[in-house]
Amino acid sequence: MAVRLLVRTLSELCVTVGALMVLFVVYVLFWTGLRADSAMDGEIHRLQDSWATQPVATVRPSTPHKVPDSARPAPEVTPYPQGKAFAVMYVPRLGRAWHKPVLQGTGTDTLKRGLGHYADTARLGGVGNFAVAGHRRTYGDPFKDFPRLRKGDEVVLTDGRTWYTYEIDRAPYRTVPTDVAVVDPVPVKSGYTVPGRYLTLTTCDPEWGHSHRLVTWGHLESTQPVEDGMPKGMAG
Template sequence: MAGRRQGYAQERGRRGGRRQGDPGGPVRGGRVAAAVSVLGELLITFGVLLGLFVAYSLWWTNVLADRQADSLAHRLRDQWTHRPATGDTAPRHPRSFAVGDAVGFLHVPALGADSTVLIRMGTGTDVLNQGVAGVYRRPYAAAMPWERTGNFALAAHRDGHGARFHNLDRLHKGDPVVVETSDTWYVYRVDAVLPQTSKEDTGVIAPVPKESGFTRPGRYITLTTCTPVYTSRYRMAVWGSLVRTVPVDARRTPPAELR
């Protein structure tokens, strides 16, 4: 009887040993499950981080840029309101602007909620990231609206950092574009739209852009931004020509195109 019990114990031990050493047994299965669990947690963490990055890029940078642009806009209008009177009714503009200097405001009804955009000198990210439209300084120096001829070329972000030109693709031939300075409203009309071109195509901001249909020097405006939406692969351009100018009155009554 004792021998049989000893035999049963030895057999159970051998079976237990085989189960513990079985390559397809619980130990290996536990390791695979643990690896899958870790991988799942890593993927979830990556997804959360990616979501936070997208939220930061497309939402929070807009919030910060809107605050900066509003502050700069109020400061410029305050300067216009409190500038010393000279009795001279002729337009007065600085002879030159430094990078970051405020020039005026761009009004584009077709842009919708972002129809009024502060204009500053320069197109570097330090300027454009403040939720403004920047004036090109190279490779072609933009001509100011009050100059006798030239192309007033501007750029702005399409996504993030204010996204002032997010809806630039809404512009069509005949749409009004108005530039407001301290003394004058400059009213332009859209003449042509280039939906897509290479980011190296600097000719779109030339004094007489070839693809615009313009054939001789004039008083033009160019608006540029990235395309397609949410990418910076290509550029799009909108060209317009000056239709008329309207002196700013005491109430700063906007021209009919903005009313």
């Protein structure tokens, strides 16, 4: 009798634990994703509403402005308001519908609402290294397909006034979380040797872990006013 009771108790315990594990997986995969997607959509809508009230530029170039290599003044690292969205990122390689808000900071709460701009790195389009982090999995899986990025891919951002088109210069590189030099103004492992207008994207690796980081780098290829329409790489 005692044995039967023990077996029944253990069986019920296993069923309970299994049910809790399933609920946890559903929470991680589904619920956090729904909340994150809603939060990111909200950030983008707030940005678009604020941009709609901005004065329209009266003078604008007729063609995209290619950024010259000689444009190398001191790095521009004036911070954006902490925890606030200031731009939207588009990566055609990750899908025509893929677009995410970029917020200032890389804290836990910030990364639940979008991508995070590393503190003390360059401003969007500025001289130095504009560095951005994002979750690989959970909270909307913004960088789930990060390993698909390739040399020559475009990463396009807008702050409501200007389109900034960066071109990726190498496929994702695997490193450890303590390798903070990947967001230096001139990240050595990127292959860059002189100051410029660079982009760094980072995410966790492996897909469901955080023991390592995936990193990719790019340079600012061109800019153009929003009034001139979307960059060619986003058309069609």
